[in-house]
Amino acid sequence: MNDGRFAGIPAFEAAALLLVPLVVLGIHWMRSPRTAARGNALGAAGMLGFILVTLAGRGLLADPMVWVGLAVGAGVGIVLALRVRMIQMPELVALFNGIGGAASAVVALLALRAAVPVPPPAPRVAAFLATGIGTLTFAGSLIAVFKLARWLPSRPVAFRGHATLCLALLGGLLALAGIGAASAGGGAYRVAAAVIPAAGLLFGVLFMVRVGGADMPVSISLLNALSGVAAAVAGFAVGNPVPVAVGAMVGTGGLMLTRIMCRAMNRELGDVLAGRLADAAGAAETPAEAGPSEPARDPADLLAAARRVAIVPGYGMALAQAQPAVKRLFDLLEKRGVEVVFAIHPVAGRMPGHMHILLAEVNLPYERFLELDEANARLPETDVALVVGANDVVNPSAGTVEGTPISGMPILRVTEARAVVVCNLDRSPGYAGVPNPLYDAPKTTLCLGDAAQTLSALADALAAQPASA
Amino acid sequence: MNALFWVVLFAGTAAVGYRVLRAVPALLHTPLMSGMNALSGITVLAALAALGAARGEGPWPRTLAALAVALAMANVVGGFLVTHRMLRMFGRRGNGEEPS
The missing domain is CATH 3.40.50.1220 (TPP-binding domain)
Structure with a gap:
């Protein structure tokens, strides 16, 4: 079992890391509009390489379910990418943030339930965390899509004890991950695995409904980062280094944009997340009705x-x-x-x-x-x-x-x-x-x-x- | 397991990523985000592995894993394609030279 492995990773997956520089170079080419399309194509080529290595290395080429999954996903992706209008890009990016989070959450959940010989503690914590982060990214992103599409009011929605509840949920998520990881496959483990997705979904909804419309560029960037973090943590949970590397870059990119947006609004990220807005329109004095001073x-x-x-x-x-x-x-x-x-x-x-x-x-x-x-x-x-x-x-x-x-x-x-x-x-x-x-x-x-x-x-x-x- | 390997891998790629990411101008921030959407579909690798590992189990794990493959793949294909659509607008002829 140990031959052909590197740091406990199958050799082909470790070798796939050699394709990561392609992705880095691709992002590097995004620095100029002249080379950006080439950079995107290079990133796509790297991704294709990752997928082919995985299919071949894991002997999945003859599995029909694999092809159904890939084809359905690709089809949905093509339709969305070709039909979206440029004005709807925020909705599409928010939707993709959510889909990415959901995929990572499902992977992490599967890692938890498939844990018949329970995985060692660190990957176990990671699996619980990835489930939590993935589900909250999914739910939060859907709320963002609804707000952007005006299916929900874009103003912040908050109720009494909102902040306390959010903090309690976040603490609960972490505690559950700890409890689940500590109990090696017992009842607590199963309860934690069942409760974490629900807590993550609820937290995602609660924290996004409270974010006001003006803060949408910040929130959408943050959810972008979270979808990358979910992928990285899920990758760690299943012991695959490539999602860890690529997810880390996505997380960094999202956080960088979050910071740029926060600075452009002179707001702290914490204030945005806590919905600290003062009471919007009420606080602003109505400007004096100045008549037209000149023709x-x-x-x-x-x-x-x-x-x-x-x-x-x-x-x-x-x-x-x-x-x-x-x-x-x-x-x-x-x-x-x-x-x-x-x-x-x-x-x-x-x-x-x-x-x-x-x-x-x-x-x-x-x-x-x-x-x-x-x-x-x-x-x-x-x-x-x-x-x-x-x-x-x-x-x-x-x-x-x-x-x-x-x-x-x-x-x-x-x-x-x-x-x-x-x-x-x-x-x-x-x-x-x-x-x-x-x-x-x-x-x-x-x-x-x-x-x-x-x-x-x-x-x-x-x-x-x-x-x- | 070799914990150091994972920490270095995560922190190292994050650091390298930051160096190249911050050079991307505001002009291209939307395509950058949709490109990041595509990259976050990297979970497809873990989903594929889960689908393979669930062989011989009941239908549910297989179905869930296939769902994860489809979700991640939608991100990969949709993300790269929509990014390409946007970047083509910047590469068009008659759209001037590279900004300084």
Whole structure:
């Protein structure tokens, strides 16, 4: 039994580790949009290699159930990947986070029940933990999908004792893993194996319903990390090194994005998870009803006279499907010799990088996409900041009003531009529920309504203007 | 068992992963996440092993293991494919040069 093994691992599985550098190189190539597609293909090739080695090494090639499982999964994956619209990417990524967690949980559960000669303590604890992490990732991700798809309200749902219950569940999960691991195959072991999945599911639901909509980019990144951690821990439970290595990288990637998103909102991860929001809309004072201080300027005149324009996209652009109108306006402005950039806040949209893919989809040049700091440095020299369906990320009260979900969040300082044109649906507060005084600023011209229509009208009006530049 | 091996494996790949991951620009964070979805489907290896090991047992372990294989495989195939769909948009002709 010991020959052909390395550190207790079958030799072919240890050898499969040699394919891990392919995955690393693949991620390395994701550093530039020119090489990223190649990197993704390399990662896929590595994965194919892992699967083939496993099939051959474990003598599974002639097992029909194996092929049914692989084919059904591949089929579902293909349908989902081809049918999803770019605007739905957050839902799809959240769904995949959940599916990955579920797969790891099932694997870990099987390792627990198949433990007739009970596995040694460390893998046993790992199997219990992977069951817990996998189930909570699954349940939490489904709640995220429901919130993103608006099948559930996106605002945080909390009840009295919510935090206590969550902490108790988390403690219970750990205790169960300990108890189960300590009792070598007895009744307690079976009870723990039965209760952990239920506790994990309940915890996943409870902790995600409490997370508010504005925190979705953070939560979705965290669930991404957890799906990797679940895979790594499950890999350890069954003594397979490849999931440990690859899962560790996924966990790292998710955590890195979680940190970036938290920093972009100036929030602590713990506060996000604990749903510490203060009471959202109530805390923010309603801005004084300032009447129009100047006669409303025509936004097309503003754009026609501009030399530098910054477009600030938000999730409202996606909802209105206004990207083609943005592209048309961009082309018109370019033709007039106007310098146009896109100022993209890290948490605009519902997930990291959401705005970038929506704009790239309509062929807008990504070298014009500026990040927060770059954009803020440029806004004072910008003639017109054109806000398209963005709200929280340009809300000046983030810096002036305490106790709101966005307090302290670094924003795109559009008011530093010479003029601001806002093409939002209405004046209602954004996802975070905080009223936006930008709407009443003297510099601001409002074009309320469906952004696809208001932008098209703006483009028509601009096209009718004589070229001045 | 060789505990050190596992700790080094986990921490080492996490560290190497961090070095390459943090170089990925915000522009590509969504494809990065869907690529990570595909990689989290690596559980398919453990699921395949479980399916093989459950031979000769009742139908339930086999069915559950096959379900795990299908779930993980949906992640693998769907994740890589949707990532490819997105990255093709960035690689398109007329979409400018690499940003500095």
